[in-house]
Amino acid sequence: MSLALDIIFGVIFFALILVSVGLHELGHFIPAKLFHVKVLQFFIGFGKNIWKTQRGETEYGVKMIPLGGYVRLLGSYPPYKEGKNTRLKRLADTARAIEWEDITDEDVASGRLVYQQPVWKRIVIMASGVMMNLLLAFGLFLGVNLGWGVAQESTQIASVGQCVDPQAAQCVPTPAAAMGLQVGDVIVAFNGVEYNSWASLVAAVQSNGANPVQVSVLRDGVRMELPQVPGVTGPALDPNDPTSTIQVGKLGMSSAYVRVKVGPVGTLGQMWEMVTLSVKALVMLPVSAVTTVIDMVTGQPRDIEGPISIVGASVIAGQIAGADGVSVGAKVSVYLYLLGSLNLFVGVMNLIPLMPFDGGQVASGIYEAIRRAWAKLRGRPDPGPADVAKLLPVTYVVGGLFLIIGVILIIADIVSPVSLF
DSSP states (O other): OHHHHHHHHHHHHHHHHHHHHHHHHHHHHHHHHHTTOOEEEEEEEEEEEEEEEEETTEEEEEEEEEEEEEEEESOOSOOOOOOOOOHHHHHHHHHHHHHHTTOOHHHHHHTOSGGGSOHHHHHHHHHHHHHHHHHHHHHHHHHHHHHTOEEEEEEEEEEEOOBSSTTSSSOOBOHHHHHTOOTTOEEEEETTEEOOSHHHHHHHHHHHTTSOBOEEEEETTEEEEOOOBOOEEEEEEETTEEEEEEEEEEOOEEEEEEEEOOOHHHHHHHHHHHHHHHHHHHHTHHHHHHHHHHHHHHTOOOOTTSOOOHHHHHHHHHHHHHOTTOOHHHHHHHHHHHHHHHHHHHHHHTTSSSTTSHHHHHHHHHHHHHHHHHHHHTTOOOOOSOOGGGGHHHHHHHHHHHHHHHHHHHHHHHHSOOOOO
């Protein structure tokens, strides 16, 4: 039964990913229509058509390979210009000629082509897909944070270590054990200073070193002052050099996690932290993909913190939904959080300022605005729209690289999927 649930909820998650893809494309589609840009196609997927229909001037449909989607806007490439007959110009003009086969004199006269739009409108059109993903992520995270809450470390004690070195022949009590700290106690003060967060308490303990320690706790609702005992030090990662360790003060205890409701401001803070992690993951993606291939070929288990495709994300979602011994609320929250994380990552990835990502189109628009403003400042003629057709080599290289990485991860997720349980 568990396997059946894994499959069912994995398929549902995959369907939700396709909905997210559709909403991303809708983010481009809506402002394009509002700005009266001619939209030829709105499709989910790639390859052969499964279903399509024509509504007015736009064709809508679903294709066989559900790994993305696109909105085809008319007139992304400006008209042909005379110039030096280089290989790059020939490549750009070939792509331009293909696109202009669908452009009529009426389209040009109506001013509905992409390149004819003011830069700010083009930026809005291209950036709105990313904004849709970020809004989806924010909505999902906020819903989970308000409805279920976020697990955070608290100043309540989950465990107390008895020996400074458990492997030693003779047990030297930890400061926590020596002062009589108990599981369930809530630390309210350390060395006379009150603390209400685990992070600030840990920082104070570490900076105290081997100096004497004394804590105040709430035990069964009653505040108690525990006796002062000698402090001890132990190794911890150096914050300035993660490859080395330093000696810091330690008490010998661990924190209990509590669920805390988080509002919009806290949710935005979480998202910012996740954005920084996503940027790091994108920078390391080519190396991570190679490592995934090596692990797959050598039969090593997948790194649960390594990259995955949407297939892998669906497998993980299915595992979470079908897990035994986990409450329904926890399952739903993790399920939705995973979907939100995927939307956030897709949004960040599309901000890469290279074609074929949305960020590449935005960067081209910004470049065009700067170039036109500079020409106007110098009293020179308007240089016209930026010719994004000349960026096709970048499009092919970057698009090809991410396609290869995507195929590698999909194969890995099928042959050697990540297992959480």
